[in-house]
Amino acid sequence: MSDSGNATPLLTPANRRRFPPYCPPVECSACALLALCRMAGLGVDDARLAEVVGRKRPVARGAEVRRRERRSVIAVRSGALKSEMPRPGGEAQIVAFHLPGELVALAGADEQGAPEVRTLALMPSEVCELPVSELLGFAPEDAARFHLRLAQDATAALLAAQRTLAWTRGEGAEARLAGFLLDIAARFASRELPAQAFRLPMPRRDIANFLGLAEETVCRLFRRFHGRGWIAVSGKRVVLRDPAKLRAVAAGAAADASPA
Amino acid sequence: MSDSGNATPLLTPANRRRFPPYCPPVECSACALLALCRMAGLGVDDARLAEVVGRKRPVARGAEVRRRERRSVIAVRSGALKSEMPRPGGEAQIVAFHLPGELVALAGADEQGAPEVRTLALMPSEVCELPVSELLGFAPEDAARFHLRLAQDATAALLAAQRTLAWTRGEGAEARLAGFLLDIAARFASRELPAQAFRLPMPRRDIANFLGLAEETVCRLFRRFHGRGWIAVSGKRVVLRDPAKLRAVAAGAAADASPA
DNA sequence: CGCGTATTTGAAGGGCCTCAAGTATAGTGG
């Protein structure tokens, strides 16, 4: 198997500069918020869109994404976010990462007091905010369809959270990291972003937190996967070289074959 | 503090028989489905209730809870359920337990094919099913309010799932089990069921699966907590004797004080 | 180009898992 085809770019210093950018903006056509925008009576290029939806609102790296309206749905346009839940004693637990085109802030969309979940930008990002309150004056039939769609999006998010709960409990640290890489790649692919070679938006520390591992363990696993030829990794740049093997590892297969 | 009052029953053989039953049925007044039932135009004691809502539908121990209608919301009336997500290679991962008065089957309420999440009865149980499709002919205003409530319930469920994700990642096995016991107790209390002395509806094996631990570890932890006087445990019967200490442990406090 | 942050690497130790066997419970059927 050795070096079968150099179709995948190697992470030589020369290739680093031409590596895909971090998290490029997605078009409205690939955004999960599109259905709600349309249902709100807004054409994508309509003039009213800019009025109701806060488009391209910038969020600085490390800053918290906060609702402008009491009740609203937020989507990521570019960059990446993380949602974390504080724990009584110790570090907050990261419960989800949000990539371009994905919805945020569905959980607790109606909570009154201080939000339990904090959402922070992992890099300079842009978000779109669709205020639900602006739409309450709509015709009852439209409001019903809108809220139904909202409920569907929320149940979809719940299902996604349960899937996450399932594979992050995978036996062994290798299974978890393999599952993580495949999850990120699949989500990039579903938004028509490069999914084989990409940059991880989050530091090792956040990956470790999310997977329930130590930061050093995540580092060692990246190196181990790299050494086995499953991936090529240099800092945040990652190339998936053997997705099938990663799937097998994520499913619990012991690593026996493949040269070290 | 020694034996300050024997208000809490000891788990002597004599007291076993008078121990609270497993998961007694909740009244409609304490059920999370009540708001949706009322909004659907159904008085709790209304004759139509029996027609639209499948009340007291029995589910045998180990049987799968399946929707009768394509789209519906299910609540637990008595007993207890577990929801599990299959994993590629190996045992399914339990993602949630459902106690009397709680909603189920929100996730995937709209999915078309075979459901990803399977919901099984941990003991002989009764469930109520409210078919959403039956209500689509309602007045638009009522439909709008109904779907809004549905969306709120869905986001609340998502928030609950994220909370679960946070404390089940607690550092150390002791923190996880302490958090688990407090979680169960709090949910019993919110439904006006006995929350200090109760029976765990699920076997050790399921607790271990849910918390990402080995079954033997869970057993040892129960015995350890029992030995330290934090709880009294005999099989599935549990009495919380020092909830404050359990909270401290769940928050990550090291166990140093308290006699062994 | 320099500094701060992020990543990497090593060594030692502990906590949880695995395997195995015995005991007690509770559900089942007569």
Next chain:
DNA sequence: CCACTATACTTGAGGCCCTTCAAATACGCG
């Protein structure tokens, strides 16, 4: 109502995976 039996719970010993602590290096941002 009681006996029976399958399931669930408990307990012990040994070993490995992951964590912790510490320090050096590489990268990226201003």
